[in-house]
Amino acid sequence: xxxxxxxxxxxxxxxxxxxxxxxxxxxxxxxxxxxxxxxxxxxxxxxxxxxxxxxxxxxxxxxxxxxxxxxxxxxxxxxxxxxxxxxxxxxxxxxxxxxxxxxxxxxxxxxxxxxxxxxxxxxxxxxxxxxxxxxxxxxxxxxxxxxxxxxxxxxxxxxxxxxxxxxxxxxxxxxxxxxxxxxxxxxxxxxxxxxxxxxxxxxxxxxxxxxxxxxxxxxxxxxxxxxxxxxxxxxxxxxxxxxxxxxxxxxxxxxxxxxxxxxxxxxxxxxxxxxxxxxxxxxxxxxxxxxxxxxxxxxxxxxxxxxxxxxxxxxxxxxxxxxxxxxxxxxxxxxxxxxxxxxxxxxxxxxxxxxxxxxxxxxxxxxxxxxxxxxxxxxxxxxxxxxxxxxxxxxxxxxxxxxxxxxxxxxxxxxxxxxxxxxxxxxxxxxxxxxxxxxxxxxxxxxxxxxxxxxxxxxxxxxxxxxxxxxxxxxxxxxxxxxxxxxxxxxxxxxxxxxxxxxxxxxxxxxxxxxxxxxxxxxxxxxxx
Amino acid sequence: xxxxxxxxxxxxxxxxxxxxxxxxxxxxxxxxxxxxxxxxxxxxxxxxxxxxxxxxxxxxxxxxxxxxxxxxxxxxxxxxxxxxxxxxxxxxxxxxxxxxxxxxxxxxxxxxxxxxxxxxxxxxxxxxxxxxxxxxxxxxxxxxxxxxxxxxxxxxxxxxxxxxxxxxxxxxxxxxxxxxxxxxxxxxxxxxxxxxxxxxxxxxxxxxxxxxxxxxxxxxxxxxxxxxxxxxxxxxxxxxxxxxxxxxxxxxxxxxxxxxxxxxxxxxxxxxxxxxxxxxxxxxxxxxxxxxxxxxxxxxxxxxxxxxxxxxxx
Numbered sequence: 017x018x019x020x021x022x023x024x025x026x027x028x029x030x031x032x033x034x035x036x037x038x039x040x041x042x043x044x045x046x047x048x049x050x051x052x053x054x055x056x057x058x059x060x061x062x063x064x065x066x067x068x069x070x071x072x073x074x075x076x077x078x079x080x081x082x083x084x085x086x087x088x089x090x091x092x093x094x095x096x097x098x099x100x101x102x103x104x105x106x107x108x109x110x111x112x113x114x115x116x117x118x119x120x121x122x123x124x125x126x127x128x129x130x131x132x133x134x135x136x137x138x139x140x141x142x143x144x145x146x147x148x149x150x151x152x153x154x155x156x157x158x159x160x161x162x163x164x165x166x167x168x169x170x171x172x173x174x175x176x177x178x179x180x181x182x183x184x185x186x187x188x189x190x191x192x193x194x195x196x197x198x199x200x201x202x203x204x205x206x207x208x209x210x211x212x213x214x215x216x217x218x219x220x221x222x223x224x225x226x227x228x229x230x231x232x233x234x235x236x237x238x239x240x241x242x243x244x245x246x247x248x249x250x251x252x253x254x255x256x257x258x259x260x261x262x263x264x265x266x267x268x269x270x271x272x273x274x275x276x277x278x279x280x281x282x283x284x285x286x287x288x289x290x291x292x293x294x295x296x297x298x299x300x301x302x303x304x305x306x307x308x309x310x311x312x313x314x315x316x317x318x319x320x321x322x323x324x325x326x327x328x329x330x331x332x333x334x335x336x337x338x339x340x341x342x343x344x345x346x347x348x349x350x351x352x353x354x355x356x357x358x359x360x361x362x363x364x365x366x367x368x369x370x371x372x373x374x375x376x377x378x379x380x381x382x383x384x385x386x387x388x389x390x391x392x393x394x395x396x397x398x399x400x401x402x403x404x405x406x407x408x409x410x411x412x413x414x415x416x417x418x419x420x421x422x423x424x425x426x427x428x429x430x431x432x433x434x435x436x437x438x439x440x441x442x443x444x445x446x447x448x449x450x451x452x453x454x455x456x457x458x459x460x461x462x463x464x465x466x467x468x469x470x471x472x473x474x475x476x477x478x479x480x481x482x483x484x485x486x487x488x489x490x491x492x493x494x495x496x497x498x499x500x501x502x503x504x505x506x507x508x509x510x511x512x513x514x515x516x517x518x519x520x521x522x523x524x525x526x527x528x529x530x531x532x533x534x535x536x537x538x539x540x541x542x543x544x545x
Numbered sequence: 546x547x548x549x550x551x552x553x554x555x556x557x558x559x560x561x562x563x564x565x566x567x568x569x570x571x572x573x574x575x576x577x578x579x580x581x582x583x584x585x586x587x588x589x590x591x592x593x594x595x596x597x598x599x600x601x602x603x604x605x606x607x608x609x610x611x612x613x614x615x616x617x618x619x620x621x622x623x624x625x626x627x628x629x630x631x632x633x634x635x636x637x638x639x640x641x642x643x644x645x646x647x648x649x650x651x652x653x654x655x656x657x658x659x660x661x662x663x664x665x666x667x668x669x670x671x672x673x674x675x676x677x678x679x680x681x682x683x684x685x686x687x688x689x690x691x692x693x694x695x696x697x698x699x700x701x702x703x704x705x706x707x708x709x710x711x712x713x714x715x716x717x718x719x720x721x722x723x724x725x726x727x728x729x730x731x732x733x734x735x736x737x738x739x740x741x742x743x744x745x746x747x748x749x750x751x752x753x754x755x756x757x758x759x760x761x762x763x764x765x766x767x768x769x770x771x772x773x774x775x776x777x778x779x780x781x782x783x784x785x786x787x788x789x790x791x792x793x794x795x796x797x798x799x800x801x802x803x804x805x806x807x808x809x810x811x812x813x814x815x816x817x818x819x820x821x822x823x824x825x826x827x828x829x830x831x832x833x834x835x836x837x838x839x840x841x842x843x844x845x846x847x848x849x850x851x852x853x854x855x856x857x858x859x
Contacts, residue, residue, distance in 0.1 A: 088582055268697070272700040
């Protein structure tokens with residue numbers, strides 16, 4: 017295990033992305049009309065980084081109520097802010113392998129229950145102090161103890177105890193978890209001085225940029241952290257984030273040259289934007305997906321035939337074409353796609369099939385009353401339109417869907433995870449285990465399909481403890497099959513991350529982790545001209 | 546003087562009533578602050594811990610009166626979501642909003658009155674029709690649309706002004722004026738029509754009077770008749786509509802703020818409503834209500850002063 021991780025670290029020290037990762041994402045994107053842009057983005061790697069300049073990014077998804085406390089971060093802007101000034105133990109490379117950050121070496125016991133992380137020497141916080149194993153321990157404890165308010169608490173739940181052994185952090189788990197290092201790449205887990213116990217929102221981290229000024233929901237500025245340990249990251253003298261929530265305004269700021277990079281480009285304007293001079297539009301297949309979720313324990317969705325009828329009654333390709341304008345890939349009623357490690361792709365693709373849908377609908381014995389689907393604009397971009405398409409394609413198979421449009425405000429607290437059939441989205445997780453544990457394990461807090469399957473749960477725990485990669489792939493295949501047939505999730509599409517940027521921005525690499533290169537655009541790109 | 550005291554007391558009572566209404570409104574909204582902060586990544590345990598720490602488990606009455614007594618002592622409290630001092634955060638936002646509103650008002654109010662007078666002078670002729678046509682059009686187009694049109698031509702097509710109007714402390718006054726040029730333009734177009742039409746209508750109303758005919762028969766120039774004889778008697782309704790528009794410029798420009806990324810009060814309020822951050826919503830509501838009540842009171846006082854019949858009431 018240790019050897020394998022070392023090997024991974026060596027591979028990831030190389031600049032750019034690995035062949036496997038590149039081909040993987042490229043072939044996923046080749047299914048889309050927009051694949052060519054991605055190839056272009058990959059090409060930029062060959063050049064040497066240019067140091068200096070100030071990168072300006074126009075970001076959507078921020079609010080004036082945002083906090084700098086890593087534990088409370090939950091939106092796109094706070095994610096970017098943390099990724100810019102903070103540093104985690106490990107990071108996930110674009111090819112899905114581990115990238116060693118504050119941890120420089122990882123060891124595991126053969127049963128994957130005890131993990132040891134060697135803390136890198138000479139990493140400096142922005143306040144001049146050195147990062148110590150004690151800081152790391154205190155940080156992880158703050159996110160996992162009884163009083164924790166952290167968004168990462170769910171990730172940290174399997175930890176039994178943590179301790180320090182010289183330069184090493186030792187983590188003992190309740191149950192074996194071969195993916196533990198991946199969990200520590202969670203963006204909430206930025207290492208803070210003293211764990212951030214005294215002042216969690218002081219904005220002091222160990223990342224490549226120091227936070228200079230911040231006005232929540234408006235503007236953040238950063239300057240280069242001179243003593244940053246890693247030369248391959250952080251080419252700019254300064255970074256500035258402007259929070260531009262209005263999509264049209266964000267695009268105008270990009271076109272007028274006020275920002276170099278704009279995130280969250282709406283698919284419907286992406287092709288128009290790419291025609292503008294001096295602007296590139298890039299897209300990369302992500303783990304994020306849009307779903308319609310049924311509660312498997314609530315009538316009429318407790319009937320497997322009815323669930324299958326609805327799964328056959330959705331036209332996935334049409335959704336990708338019309339809702340995502342081609343900037344995405346079709347889903348297969350599991351939350352996992354090729355952007356995940358250990359994905360075999362063996363599961364047969366389910367297609368729109370009127371006859372099968374009608375057959376299962378008949379077998380379900382449903383009384384013909386309309387099936388109510390609750391949806392809000394904010395469930396995912398284009399959710400209301402997608403629901404209308406679903407209604408049409410289902411009607412063709414004789415299945416009556418009734419769409420109930422509800423307000424965005426309060427959707428996530430009152431409708432999602434409460435109503436038996438509604439629209440939703442998932443941002444994806446770095447590894448399959450985490451995605452399944454978050455939403456499909458029968459005891460998961462966010463089991464938003466009320467899916468309860470003993471065989472599936474047993475396989476999940478078995479795969480989590482399995483260190484043999486081939487065997488794990490096989491276990492995940494079995495799980496995907498069960499969820500595909502039995503589950504309450506209808507997954508029509510995986511969305512791409514679509515971003516617009518000035519042609520001056522170089523060094524862009526495709527990374528399906530999160531938007532703007534998994535939040536690393538300020539670290540890995542540079543400006544020319 | 547007695548009148549003023551009466552108005553002030555009434556204003557304060559109105560403020561109190563407004564704060565109760567706002568508080569009740571935020572209580573009725575589904576979801577709570579802890580859930581809004583943690584969103585999809587929350588676990589029940591994290592939610593419980595956060596609620597405990599923020600003190601939102603207290604009964605609603607207790608929270609309201611705690612807040613009220615805090616305000617009476619001049620303490621607006623801290624935001625639940627990010628722990629910032631509300632008074633400090635809001636002061637910055639409020640000064641930005643006032644800066645934008647004043648800049649727009651300084652242009653819009655005199656322009657509206659002058660255009661109104663011109664429209665009366667040439668009523669029924671082409672200048673009147675042109676002024677009415679243009680201002681009615683600009684009022685009828687939604688603000689965000691006007692904003693996008695201005696943005697397209699002035700920032701994307703011809704890069705004259707910046708499309709992002711974010712202002713911050715490090716900027717010089719001139720930079721700030723340049724940054725807010727387009728939002729000011731949009732706001733002027735939005736409020737111009739209402740004030741211009743009201744000025745025109747009020748003056749035309751007075752123009753029917755016999756004393757105006759006398760002034761005309763004396764051989765005074767039409768513009769002198771309007772400006773010296775008709776306008777002073779039309780001040781009361783004009784001031785009223787001007788005040789309503791000023792209040793609108795302070796409290797109602799959230800759409801323009803969003804489109805031009807201007808860090809004003811509107812966006813600040815909306816963000817905290819969606820997060821159920823009651824103390825901030827309360828504080829903003831109080832300021833907005835105070836602006837409305839204050840400006841309306843001012844309008845009343847000006848109307849009284851401008852009208853001898855009210856001024857010398859027996």
